[in-house]
Amino acid sequence: MAPQVAKKDLSTHTLRYAVRLGDDALILGQRLSEWVSCAPFLEEDIALANVALDYIGRARMYYQYAASLSPHHKSEDDFAFLRGERDFENYLINELPRGDFADTIVRQLIVDIYNFHYLSALRHSKDQALAAIADKSHKETRYHLRRSRLWTVRLGDGTEESHQRMQRAIDEIWGYTHELFTQDSLEQLLVEKNIAVDTASLRTQWFTDISATFQEATLTLPDTEWAIHGGRKGYHTEYLGRLLSEMQFLHRSYPGCQW
Amino acid sequence: MLPQTPKKTADTEKQKRALFQRKIDAGQKIEPNEWMPSEYREMLAYQLTQKIYTETIGMQPESCWVARTPTLQRKVILLAKIQDEGGHGLYLHGVAETANIPREKITADLHSGKNPYSCLLDYFIQTWGDIGAIGWLIDGAAICIQVSLQRTSYGPYARSMIRICKEENFHQRQGYQIMIALARGSAEQRKMAQDSLNRWYWPALMIFGLPDDQASHLKDSMKYKLQLYSNDTLRQKFIDQTVPQIEYLGLEHPDKNIKWNEERQHYDSGDIDWNKLSSIVKAHSSCHARPRLQHHRKVHAEGSWVREAQHAYRQKQIQRKLNAAA
Numbered sequence A: 001m002a003p004q005v006a007k008k009d010l011s012t013h014t015l016r017y018a019v020r021l022g023d024d025a026l027i028l029g030q031r032l033s034e035w036v037s038c039a040p041f042l043e044e045d046i047a048l049a050n051v052a053l054d055y056i057g058r059a060r061m062y063y064q065y066a067a068s069l070s071p072h073h074k075s076e077d078d079f080a081f082l083r084g085e086r087d088f089e090n091y092l093i094n095e096l097p098r099g100d101f102a103d104t105i106v107r108q109l110i111v112d113i114y115n116f117h118y119l120s121a122l123r124h125s126k127d128q129a130l131a132a133i134a135d136k137s138h139k140e141t142r143y144h145l146r147r148s149r150l151w152t153v154r155l156g157d158g159t160e161e162s163h164q165r166m167q168r169a170i171d172e173i174w175g176y177t178h179e180l181f182t183q184d185s186l187e188q189l190l191v192e193k194n195i196a197v198d199t200a201s202l203r204t205q206w207f208t209d210i211s212a213t214f215q216e217a218t219l220t221l222p223d224t225e226w227a228i229h230g231g232r233k234g235y236h237t238e239y240l241g242r243l244l245s246e247m248q249f250l251h252r253s254y255p256g257c258q259w
Numbered sequence B: 001m002l003p004q005t006p007k008k009t010a011d012t013e014k015q016k017r018a019l020f021q022r023k024i025d026a027g028q029k030i031e032p033n034e035w036m037p038s039e040y041r042e043m044l045a046y047q048l049t050q051k052i053y054t055e056t057i058g059m060q061p062e063s064c065w066v067a068r069t070p071t072l073q074r075k076v077i078l079l080a081k082i083q084d085e086g087g088h089g090l091y092l093h094g095v096a097e098t099a100n101i102p103r104e105k106i107t108a109d110l111h112s113g114k115n116p117y118s119c120l121l122d123y124f125i126q127t128w129g130d131i132g133a134i135g136w137l138i139d140g141a142a143i144c145i146q147v148s149l150q151r152t153s154y155g156p157y158a159r160s161m162i163r164i165c166k167e168e169n170f171h172q173r174q175g176y177q178i179m180i181a182l183a184r185g186s187a188e189q190r191k192m193a194q195d196s197l198n199r200w201y202w203p204a205l206m207i208f209g210l211p212d213d214q215a216s217h218l219k220d221s222m223k224y225k226l227q228l229y230s231n232d233t234l235r236q237k238f239i240d241q242t243v244p245q246i247e248y249l250g251l252e253h254p255d256k257n258i259k260w261n262e263e264r265q266h267y268d269s270g271d272i273d274w275n276k277l278s279s280i281v282k283a284h285s286s287c288h289a290r291p292r293l294q295h296h297r298k299v300h301a302e303g304s305w306v307r308e309a310q311h312a313y314r315q316k317q318i319q320r321k322l323n324a325a326a
């Protein structure tokens, strides 16, 4: 039987859950936005900016919802700009450097397939605000996934060089995927309340989908065993601190200003 | 027979030219497959290429601030603006293709240094205030020109300008809104706004090109309606519209001697340093380092494996289809 959770606690937990989802979206959106005017050709500058915009927009929706649950009159910008490295609870995969185009496409494929199933489930959350965000986001993710699948196949089955770059990118990121399917007690509790998504239940489908795309792209799954965890506990790679110091510098330099 | 042929060609050329000019004078559009004088084609190619560089290289200076915007809302707006500029680059590449100027050539001529681009694009964007000033003043100046180009004589060009202008208005507004927030903000923010205004006002005036009496192609491009108003006319329009905007912000005008001229019904500019400003436009060779060009070259080279892979994959697909059909 699920432990009794007071209403106030539930709203605190939901707030924290929404902030986490916002962190995932913001950090990845920030990384993607680094591609603007660095992409392999102009159409990709535009397309990657578009995906970045979707993610940052998504972060704003989660943060705004969290702010509405907060008793301390917080704003979306307080969540984004006034928390430090240990406060962010995004999955580590989102904070990795953008790398080359292969690194970005592989990360997007992993995350897009994950989000496709995740948001599908979150649409049925008992929390209506989260369900509404998921509904809007799922439409965007369908488009993102079409893109990352297409690119994975093109690059995997393109030239010798592109194949090698893709395979290297997969091998280097694979250990970061395990974290996506493990949940702490906070999320487990919200799963029991039908608010959060049970990520462990998505794993088989995710694995089937990504294997199929890799096969079409003539790429192979790595057989290495390493796995890295920590994001949901606020244990991060060194990359996050640098990302935050750039992102937050102006906002923090002029405390309390309107922009 | 023989001596007559060149004369006949000359006549036809003359007739064609007269017909062409009559069309332009009547305000009709020239469409891609029509005959056009070679200098018209050259001027058109030059203008389009310059505009494409401005749109696409212009993405760089602004994108260097995307990571550091002071709020999430500003991040979304700035990203959307830069994305628009990329879109403008694509529309204009489309226009250039109708005039038989392939995209690869435009890029290659940029990289080889054959075609210069405005030095203005190499100006450093130092503070967040610069992002506001650029949207407000640089996009604002560009709009003055682009609005007039909605009536330019080359059909596809005119039509692309109608689309572009719709988005440019949003660019100027977001820049001005940044300035309003700064001007109404803390003392430090006001200082930031004034500093950016001081640095970007003069370059904005140069967007319109050299003064009319020094602009060599002005007469021809106006004759062909590749330019609808002279450089000085458009510049004056911008100067006039900017004065009340600066007043509204409560900032000081960077031109200390600007004065309303009752007789001309325009503002007289005070101390424009034409020598310095002309060097911005003319002397691409005098810019020592061209960081934006170097960046463009580097990114293009880094992306080559992606473009090659895309091509190789397409070829494989075609081959597979052929094999399946055989």
Ligand SMILES: [Fe+2]
Pocket: B055, B084, B085, B088, B164, B168
């Ligand atoms: Fe533009």
Ligand SMILES: [Fe+2]
Pocket: B085, B139, B168, B171
């Ligand atoms: Fe613009």
